[in-house]
Amino acid sequence: MRENLKYCVILPSYNEGRHVGTVVSGIPDWVDGIIIVDDASTDDTLSVAESLTDTRVRVHHLEKNQGVGGAMAAGFRMALDGGYDVAIKMDADGQMDAVELPALVRPIELGMAEYVKGNRFRRTGRPSSMPRRRWFGNVVLSFLTKIASGYWHVFDPQCGFLAITAPTLRRLKLEGLARDYFFENDMLIRLNVIDARVVDVDTSSLYGDEKSYVNIGRVGRTFPPRLARGFLWRFTRRHLMNDFGLIGFLAILGAMLTLFGFLFGLYHWILSINTGIPATTGTVMVAVVPLILGIQMLLQALALEVQSSAGAGETREYARMGYTVGTPPTGTR
Numbered sequence: 001m002r003e004n005l006k007y008c009v010i011l012p013s014y015n016e017g018r019h020v021g022t023v024v025s026g027i028p029d030w031v032d033g034i035i036i037v038d039d040a041s042t043d044d045t046l047s048v049a050e051s052l053t054d055t056r057v058r059v060h061h062l063e064k065n066q067g068v069g070g071a072m073a074a075g076f077r078m079a080l081d082g083g084y085d086v087a088i089k090m091d092a093d094g095q096m097d098a099v100e101l102p103a104l105v106r107p108i109e110l111g112m113a114e115y116v117k118g119n120r121f122r123r124t125g126r127p128s129s130m131p132r133r134r135w136f137g138n139v140v141l142s143f144l145t146k147i148a149s150g151y152w153h154v155f156d157p158q159c160g161f162l163a164i165t166a167p168t169l170r171r172l173k174l175e176g177l178a179r180d181y182f183f184e185n186d187m188l189i190r191l192n193v194i195d196a197r198v199v200d201v202d203t204s205s206l207y208g209d210e211k212s213y214v215n216i217g218r219v220g221r222t223f224p225p226r227l228a229r230g231f232l233w234r235f236t237r238r239h240l241m242n243d244f245g246l247i248g249f250l251a252i253l254g255a256m257l258t259l260f261g262f263l264f265g266l267y268h269w270i271l272s273i274n275t276g277i278p279a280t281t282g283t284v285m286v287a288v289v290p291l292i293l294g295i296q297m298l299l300q301a302l303a304l305e306v307q308s309s310a311g312a313g314e315t316r317e318y319a320r321m322g323y324t325v326g327t328p329p330t331g332t333r
Contacts, residue, residue, distance in 0.1 A: 171196075
């Protein structure tokens with residue numbers, strides 16, 4: 001399987017001169033290429049990257065800082081131009097263990113997924129090395145991202161340890177990807193629109209002396225509105241424009257009935273207060289029945305989307321059974 005695929009690891013790097021060399025040295029030999037994207041670092045990241053003797057390394061320097069999403073967009077383009085079949089993202093600060101690379105790409109090798117990402121919480125809940133504030137923020141963002149992306153089986157969206165196939169990359173509009181740390185969330189939203197199969201795999205997290213550039217306060221203020229906009233965009237594209245089906249029908253009719261019941265009931269409630277004349281039973285029922293039916297339809301649409309979350313039952317089965325490299329399930333290619 002692996003001998004038929006060309007892999008590259010992309011390392012978006014901003015002020016990681018102390019770590020990038022160590023990370024590169026740990027990447028296994030079966031990885032065909034390593035792309036280091038220097039995101040206008042102000043330290044010696046560029047010089048360190050260019051001094052590496054590993055013949056697999058290609059260095060791309062961005063004159064202006066574009067954020068992790070911008071750096072990854074540049075790295076993805078280089079991977080496609082280089083003819084690689086699978087692009088893998090690792091952080092250049094050493095938080096990801098290269099030993100886990102085989103497990104990360106295994107679902108792709110088995111034909112079970114087009115996009116695989118790490119999940120740092122599946123093994124033991126909160127990793128002991130993860131700060132509590134970061135853990136809590138990840139839990140909240142995970143739930144909001146489930147709603148926005150439609151991938152209800154996916155957790156830990158902020159984990160940047162991921163792999164994606166080249167055909168899937170070509171279907172994405174790289175120029176539209178979020179340029180900042182919203183990149184991972186935005187990827188999931190866009191992948192759902194093209195109906196890509198996504199799988200979580202167990203990964204660890206290594207925290208040392210690396211510096212985090214994530215502003216938790218800013219993330220808490222800006223991510224929820226962006227996720228809300230992402231949900232509306234994804235739902236419209238996926239269920240109304242690309243494939244209008246039962247989910248879209250239930251959502252539209254449910255929203256219309258809910259809105260009508262709420263506004264009709266609110267109008268007559270205010271009218272009763274102003275006139276002192278109670279609304280009749282019939283008037284109340286005209287408001288209540290559409291409201292109840294509308295909410296039920298919206299919940300049914302949500303339930304159907306949750307059921308279709310994994311794209312195929314085999315992806316959940318992969319995660320449940322925990323296949324490892326060298327032990328593919330019987331009957332796979």
